[in-house]
Amino acid sequence: MLELSLQFEGVSPQELWSLLGAYKLKKKCHRLADGTFIPLDSPDFQTAARLIDQLGLKPTDLEKGQIELPKYRALYLDGLARESRDFSIERNSMFRKMVQDIREPRDTEYVLPQGITGTLRGYQKTGFKWIKSLAEYGLGGILADDMWLGKTLQVLAFILSEKEKGQQKPSLVVAPTSLVYNWQDEAAKFVPDLKMVVIAGQQGERHELFQDIMAADLVVTSYALLRRDIHLYADKEFLYCFLDEAQHIKNPNTLNAKSVKRIKAKNYFALTGTPIENTLTELWSIFDFLMPGYLSSHKSFNQRFEIPIVKNKDQEALHELGRHTKPFILRRMKKEVLH
Secondary structure, eight states, X not given: OEEEEOOOSSSOHHHHHHHHHHHHTTOSXXXXXXXXXXXXXXXXXXXXXXXXXXXXXXXXXXXXXXXXXXXXXXXXXXXXXXXXTTOOOOOOHHHHHHHHHHHOGGGSOOOOOTTOOSOOOHHHHHHHHHHHHHHHTTOOEEEOOOTTSOHHHHXXXXXXXXXXXTOOSOEEEEEOGGXXXXXXXXXXXXXXXSOEEEOOSSHHHHHHHHTTGGGOSEEEEEHHHHHHHGGGGTTOEEEEEEEETGGGGOSTTSHXXXXXXXXXXXXXXXXXXXXXXXXXXXXXXXHXXXXXXXXXXXXXXXXXXXXXXXXXXXXXXXXXXXXXHGGGEEOOOHHHHOO
């Protein structure tokens, strides 16, 4: 949890909430109970209003002054403070380290596992460290590298490093049917020390394979088979869950999306070169898998981001969405890294 203390000078929490109501109605000023007119177009007030709105704070939160937030809000707060002169935060050492590790993973001290065969390129090492950093702080993210940049290898290196650290539970990878055995081939090639189980075949065969998954390091299955077998996963808890080609859950109402969101794991990650193909809802659905509640409900997301950005071309809403999502998306293009 992240503990946030708010201090407002010159107005009470109740007055501040009234000011926020006027601000949402796009009024230019608001009259306080004592007759004082407060301008609502000042940068400092707008920064405070945006903060309270984006964090989903309630009147009771403002009255308490001391608010507990999920850790994933740290990156947003830090980004807002970096960009705004009218908003400042005092960061303790743990806060600074977490933000630094996630924003600059290349500088972390994580080392590649000893049992990996082959050589990771520099950007792949950075991707490995980025996943390690997020996992260390209980967060999830989207590895959105371009095709053929080795997303699978970066994940396998991470899973092997967790095994070498002493983790006992298996991790789960859900992939398109055409890629399931690609994971098996890549694992055999680069991380032969991992004990791997591929859940595939006919129903009876899958059920028999499923009996041994808790003794494995890595379990791989397809979206199609997970939909059929989801009842088998109900009482299982995995170390990490990865979605390969995560655009397969871009529609939150599909069985694919509903099934993977029932998986229990310590942390969740997505791999996709196309986090958004057609609509912003696709991004919301992936984040709803990674960190449920981070982008609020789908209805709230539509009102705050999708409608203003798509219909009204609202650049401020687009920038605000970027503040929330960019720290949890790592994207490298071929032209940037393959020299």
